[in-house]
Amino acid sequence: MTEVEAEVAVTPPHDIQHTAHAPHDPHATATGVTNTKLAIWMFLASDCLFFGAFISAYLLYRGRPGGEGPTAAEIYNIPFTSVTSFILLMSSLTMVLALAAIMRGDYRRLRIWLLATALFGSVFIGGQVFEFTEFYREGLTLSSNLSGSTFFVLTGFHGAHVTIGIIWLLSLWGLATQGKLSVGDSEKVEIAGLYWHFVDVVWIVIFTMVYLIPQ
Amino acid sequence: MTTVTDVLEVPARRVGVLRRPKATTGFWSWFTTVDHKKIAIMYATTALAFFVIGGVEALLLRVQLYGANGTLLTASQYNELFTMHGTTMVFLMGMPLAVAFGNYLIPLMIGARDVAFPRLNAFGYWGFLMGGIFLYSSFLLGGSAPNGGWFGYTPLTSTGLDRGFLPGHGPDFWVVGLVMLGIASTTGAINFIVTIINMRAPGMTLMRMPVFVWMMFVVAFLTLFAMPIVTAALIMVYFDRNFATNFFVAANGGEPLLYQHLFWLFGHPEVYILILPGMGIVSEILPVFSRKPLFGYAVVVFSGIAIGFMGWGVWVHHMFATGLGPVAISAFALSTMIIAVPTGVKIFNWLATTWRGALRLTTPMLFALGFIAMFTLGGLSGVLHSIVPADTQQTDTYFVVAHFHYVLFGGLVFGLFGGFYYWFPKLYARKLDERLGKLNFWTIMIGFNLTFFPMHFVGLLGMPRRTYRYDSGLGWEGMNQIETIGSFVIAFSVLIFFVNVFYSKTRGEAVGPDPWDGRTLEWTIPSPPPEYNFEEIPEVESIDDFWHRKYTEDEQGRLVRLPSGGAVAVEERTGDGHGDGHGEGHGEGHGIHMPSPSYFPLVVAIGLPIMGYAAVFQMWWLAAVGALPVLYGSYAWAIEPQTEPET
Structure with a gap:
């Protein structure tokens, strides 16, 4: 030596x-690692199991006969959902840009990107509302058959997660417009971002498993 | 010292209508406290109250079964009582009581001043209290208390009210109440994990942590991953009942067994969530009263971790009678046998800890030894269930009831009682009375075995669980009478315990900070501990650090007390040896900035049962009402600093 x-x-x-x-x-x-960041990771780990249970139920029941009306797979509008999914994924990019902005101390871009992320998330939710309404019109409801039950509860809870994320982002945006978010608070944006990315990743799994993989 | 204040630069101000509370003493301070020790006492008090309620329910069940064709309860009352007995003892007694010990002891044992998230900690308690009250309010509001068993099998529970098998809103209360309790315990688990990972004193490496902390660490991960699974299952039941979904509707292709899989995928880890804290407590008590280090510390820790992992792979042994096919059943029979190995390892480690030790048979030690004996019996009847033909015979008989009471009562409850006797002096600077304590131990030991040992036999004779009465001439009556008498002996013993607590709190033998000659950090600080726990954050050099500060070994390996050892330092530091609980009097403790009390954990928690009632009765305007305190509380919580700047 x-x-x-x-x-x-x-x-x-x-x-x-x-x-x-x-x-x-x-x-x-x-x-x-700060306490808050560790805590959000733990929460997300826990949430994986929550979605895991619903995704398992969907996969277990996929293609089973019974009930009435169409199954979700028969009436998916894949191009439409692909577009809203793409927008949701792009919101992860704007989320990263928001974090980068606050870390640089660029508060104007922070506000822009936070708002853009919330907006993209809202477009996705709007798409989901449209999709749900369409499906109901075509006869797929919570109670019509197993496909409806598993599809609506799974994607509905994902939508609820996105909605909470949007409220979170708008709250941060509100703080930012009042000048209450500074470089020292960048972790607040980072943590909201971790949650937001998680919700996106869950959607990638759901979109693949539920929409794309053929019966 | 840089504190949170310097960084946040937030002026003290009101958040909405509520002014930041300041008081840390007095009646109202209990509603706003964020001190982990006070929260622990609240957890323990509430959980003990539920222990009494669940116990009274059990006594009613036992009176009903005293003789053939009992007439005290109707069938539906019996259903409500056994459901609420199980639900109470698991979710409202066992888990929160373990959390109480964890709350009090984890920061003290790892050398921290508080938990990582003091307000979240308070929220965990309030959520638990609200969930408990919510569940019990079903007796008044629901038309029926939960009545589908503590496991709530589908389609019994999931069939809607209009087509329902079960009368009343009981299952709705059960489903929503458990989701609420799940939220509370998940926040608690996150808090414990972050505290243990992040708040350890310098030198307190993971493999120097007391075994109790390790076991609570494993329990927190089990809770973290088990709760969301059961939450999802409960949500499916709720949707089936209230929105006519088809998750468990066999006629439309749904599979009731999916619920059993999800429930036991939670339910079996839950068993370890309940027993590991008991194992941790016993692992603390045995070395102290044997005056020997825990035999094979690392092996005990890794066995606990192994149990934590393997606990996820044995759930199907609750479902052997459901006809899953030979492959699945063989695999789970094997895993059930294998999980007995780390458990057995622990039992031998405990026995080896006492081997040739200088045993002191104090009450905590008696409970710890009782734990080993009773838990071993429970473990033995448990591993029998891995023998599938035997299990198929025993499923849904009293044999199973005997088994899990040996594990959860003979295990967990004995451990918790031992813990009360062991740590009581830390809370109140007085010991629980030893004579009453020994009476407590022996009566509970006798009562427990009278109650549950005969259940093995009546179970093997074919007496089914959850039956509200039985015919004469089946050979069950004599043993059922013994069981009922035994249950009242247990009740008498629990009464002695409460008498002891109330008596000793004011008149017990006054003791110093280290009455048992302890080994872990909580014994280095005054009793009761000051709000900030440690004046100076300790530096840890080994396992059982406090012990090594007090004792060394001579050449023959005999213990020698160090003349200037830790104990002496303790006497000096704590003055009269009792502490005054405030610290100001000693001129120490100044400049230690503790998290400020807060209303908002309580405010958020109050919203939960309101939204719960909205969900049960489908009154959506009420959900909006309940969302108000949740939203207001959350925002105010987020905006107020954890620690209010000093003015």
Whole structure:
């Protein structure tokens, strides 16, 4: 072992030294990840199982006979849903841009991108409302058959998640317009973003499993 | 010291109509407190109240079954009572009581001043209380209390009110109430996980944490992942009942068994959510009263983790009688056998901990030893269920009732009682009375075995569970009489416990901060602990750090007390050895900025049952009313700083 290597080996990296002095800084945590960020990750992990149960139910029941009226698979408007899905996915991009903006201290772009994200999310929800209405007209309802029950409850709960995300984003946008979000608050945007990306990822899974994979 | 204040620069101000509360003492402070120790006491008090209620329900059931063709209860009353007994003991007693211990002890054991999210912690408690009240309000408002069993099998529960098998709104209350309790316990689990990962004192590495903290860590992950599954299942039941969906409607292709899969995919981890805290408590008590370190600390920890993982792969043993086919059943029979291994490992570790120890048979130690014996019996009758033909015979008989009461009463409840006797001096600087304690232990031990041991036999003789009466001449009467008598012995014993608590709180033997010669950090601070727990955040160097500060070993391996060891330091630091609970008097504790009390956890929680009633009775305007406090509380919560700046 050369002398340089030995020195590297005995000197802990800076961040580890910092952690060792953690108690003197009330913000420091044992891992270096803030409490709030860790908590949102835990919540999202939990939420995976929630959606997992509904997706499992959908897949289990897919293509089963029984009930009346069309199944969801028979009346999907894939091009339409693809467009709204694309818009929802693009909202993840604007979310990232919002975070990048607040980290740079560019508050004007922060407001623009937050609003854009909420807007894209609202377009998606609008599309879902339109889709649900169409399906009801064509005879697919919560109670018409298994396909309706599993489809509406699964996508409905996803829609509720998106709606909560939109309210969250608009609240942040409201704070930003009052000048109450500064660089130091970038984690607030980041956490809303984690939630938002999660909701998008869940939609990718739902869109693939529920809409795209043929019976 | 940089505090949160410097960064936030938010002037003290009102949020909406509520001024930030300041009081940390007095009656009203309990409604706004964010102190994990006070919240723990609230959890424990409420859970013990539900323990009594659930116990009274059990006594009624036992009186009904005392002789053949009992007439005390009607069939539907019996259904309500056994459903609420199970639901209460699992969700309103077992889980919250374990959370109470976790709340009080986790920060103290890892050297933290509070949990990671003090207000979320308070919300967890209020949500639990509201959920409990909501469930019990069904007796008055629902036309019927929940009456489909604590597992609420479909299609019994999921068939709508108009076509229903079950009278009244009972199942609606049950479904919505459990979702509410699930929300509360999920927030609690997130809080515990983040606290344990992030708030450990320097040197408190994961493998130096007390086993109790480890077990609560595993429990928190189990809760985190099990609750959403049952929530989804309950939502499906709710939609089937109220919106005529087809999830469990066999006529339209739905499969009632899906519910059983989802429920037990939650339900089996739930069993470990209930038992692991007991295992953790026992792992703390045994070393202290054996004056030996826990035998095989790492193995005990990894066994707990192994149980946590394997607990997800055994759920079908609750469903062996449903005809899933030989492959599935064989696989789950095997996994059920295998999960007994880490459990067995723990039992041997506990036994080895006491081996050649200098045993002190105090009440906590008696409960811990009782735990090992009774839990082992429960484990043995449990592993029998992996033998599928035997299980098929025993399914839905009293044999199963005997088994899980040995695990949950002989296990969890014995552990919790041991924990009460062990940590009571930390809360009140007084010991629970030892003579009453020993009476408590022996009566509960006798009563418990009188009640539940004969259930093995009547179960094997074919007595079904959940039957509200039975004919004479089946050979069940004698043993049912013994069981009923035993249940009243248990009730007497629990009464002794409460007498002991009320007596000892003011008149028990006064003790210092470390009455048992403890090994873990909570014994280094005054009793009761000051609001900020630790004046100085401790630096931890080993497992059982406090012990090693007090004792060393000589060349023959005998214990030698260090002349300037930790205990002496404790006496000095805490003055009179009792602490005054405030810390100001010592000139210490200044500059420690604790999170401020808050109304908003309670405000948000109040909205939950209102929305719950809206869901049960489908009064959507009421849902909007309930959403108001939730929204207002959430926004105000988000805007107010966790710690109000000092003015």
